[in-house]
Amino acid sequence: MVPYRRFRISGGFDVTHPKRTIMLGLLLGLTTPSSAQGLVEVVTTTSIQNTLLQTPTVSPTVPKVPAPAAAPATPADAARPAVAITPLTDAQRTLLAQAQAAFQAGQYPLARSAFERLIAQNYTHPDAHFGLALTLLAQNDDKGAAFEFTQFQALAPGRYEGPYNLGVIATRQGRFEEALRLYTAAQGLMKDQAPPAAQRQVLEALATEQTRRRDYAALTTTLEGVTTLEPGDLNAQFRLAQARTLSGQGTAALPGVYALLQRAPARVDAALLLADIYVTQGLPDRALRELDAAAGRVTNGGDRAQLLLRKSDILAARGDTRGAVLAAQDATREDARNALAFARLGELRALRGDRPGALTAYQGAVRLAPDSAAYRTGLAAVRLSLGQVAQAARDAAQALRLSPDAATLARALYVQGVSAYQQRQYAQARTALQSSLRRAPSADAALWLGLSAYAQKDYAAAASALAESVKLNPTITARQNLASALLATARYPEAEAIARGLVTESPRNAEAWYLLGLAQRSQQRTAESRQSFKSASNLGHSKAREALK
Structure with a gap:
């Protein structure tokens, strides 16, 4: 069985530019x-999705x-006008x-x-x-x-x-x-x-x-000028610290962040930035302690949920998925209206193999944010892993109607294609999987595309798709299926090479021995093929036993 592909919800970003200045x-x-x-x-930073917030953009x-006013004095070294000015x-x-x-x-x-x-x-x-x-x-x-x-x-x-x-x-x-x-x-x-x-x-x-x-070094210099003009502007101070961090000067930003938190202890954005800086310095434990401290200073559940979600990200990045699940679960309790918290919980539960728990969490995310294509796609993927194929197909189709971004679009098409394959709708499966691959290269999508083509007896197309899957990720499943497709297209030496590689790596792989026997028999090497079939038969392969009769 081809492994279920886990979908990760990616954070997006919004940059608001002034319409008029x-x-x-x-x-x-x-x-x-x-x-x-x-x-x-x-x-x-260090595999963590970090959303750094700033103050709202001007709508000028x-x-x-x-009102009439006298012109300011012109610097002595300023350029002279092209023509002499005639006084009014x-x-x-x-x-x-x-x-x-x-x-x-x-x-x-x-x-x-x-x-x-x-x-x-x-x-x-x-x-x-x-x-x-x-x-x-x-x-x-x-x-x-x-x-x-x-x-x-x-x-x-x-x-x-x-x-x-x-x-x-x-x-x-x-x-x-x-x-x-x-x-x-x-x-x-x-x-x-x-x-x-x-x-x-x-x-x-x-x-x-x-x-x-994204010229953050120059932005740092400019924002230093802003804070010099208005030293009491806390938002400007935060933006300066953020720019320094984005320009790779996280350590230099720390004094400003701490000074800001002394004046505004409940600022969530500053606490998150502080944690990000410590993570980039290779100090995740320090980042976690700062987030815990900030959680004790904030005044509402929504703010605590943001801090807990960042804590969950850091724990997941260091491999503590259990702790990450607990932190995300706490975030949903602190803010029962936070769809991202439910989606993150669903993603983490799926990662730990708790698919029923993941299903419940994603259902919560979709209930809170029904127009989110990413959450709907995550729900579809979990349903697919649970064998709820028809429901997965419906959720994927709905996600596709929600104007998803490019990555989510590719994932939704993937789920739609696999769902169609499992319902034996091979033509629909090929269409969806080909569309997914055009948007994002994927070993899994190429594998299922190859299986769909094989099911339609289009062996040449199957071999092409499976070869792409192997190129992207040479799993045993992909290589065995590629060997089968090559045999079906009479490309026996290539099939033999793949099968021989599989049995060399895994001598107890009965299917690989069987495929090797087929490739050898197709090239009239009967003695070698019988030995391969015998190895497969000894490992319990029923078709190999039939081939020996």
Whole structure:
């Protein structure tokens, strides 16, 4: 019997990117309060699925409250504008104020008209271009806004607002490499120009693109700047510790994590990060003690469940599956609504051979999260291992309707294919298993595909699939089936080579001796074949006894 394939639920990750980014309006005296920034990231350390959480990402908007203000002093070493700036006349300053007031009131067509008139009167003054750019952006005219920000940048090359806002447009249009370059330029220009809130805004935009690139070393430097600006921001401190850990500086992150936990002892994300750091340092026992300590500090069952699940992961990674099951079971008791805890418990129970217990746990996970394709696939796999073939097929089919990710899709198709084979629906089995293999190479899927083709007497296809299975994982089952398929296609020397290898490795393998005898007999080597059949017969192989008559 081909061994049941255990399915592991993989953690996914979500990275939330801002749909829009706040436009800096500081040339016009605009300030917009910063929103919380952050992301969700997943890293894997020492075989443990570690979800490292950050604070929510900005959902910014175009500023609505412009006010005229004098431009900040330009650094002495800043680049000079391409053309000389013509000062505004009194009448032009009045027109600028009118345009800004219209923008502030949300009267964008009126503001646009006023800014365009001012540009026609004095093209070389940057304020008019900047105001028009903001107005066009508010009207979702990214192309026009980009043109005006480019003119502003040419007329005020030492100002950070130009590259920053061009970076915002690049981000909105998915040109992330260009956005990173522009935000980096803005960050280099903003010193001594921007107030703290605007500096953080630039740094947060830069951090978003560095995170997108997974450039955690650069992200660490950027977040160090954020925490310098706002040393009391605990979320920023956590993100800095996280970035250091992701960049391979876990030990350097420890002081910051402990300092954060002293100020906020019940922060689960910090406790999980602390455990991750110790695991990566090869200190799982220390990680477990830190998780136990944190479980005593948190105030609700949901938080304790998260800590217990991480404890379960660490115990499983070190081979203590019994302890891992107990920790996952405790997590389900602490938070009876945590579907992940039930799914993890099901996975661990299946690993320990407790298939009825795994079935109960996965049923709980599916009940709590009926739209999870991964949990439904795990349930289908356990049902298959219990011989509940029809139910397994139904669960797999339902999982396929739930828009699974690529890995889950391959697993669900695998279960569907094996279920079809066991119901003698060989054509359906081949279709599902071929689809599974296209998405993820798998020795098990290739083995069942070969068996399905063999059942349909398509021996050439069977040999091809079984050869792939052997290539991926040369199990005895796969090799014996491949030898059978090779015999069926009259490839006797190849079949003999495989069978001889099997009997050499395992002299008490009766089936292998029988296959060797068939290969030898097919090549007219009667004496050798009889000796092989005799070896198989002595080991209890009934067909070999028949062959000797």
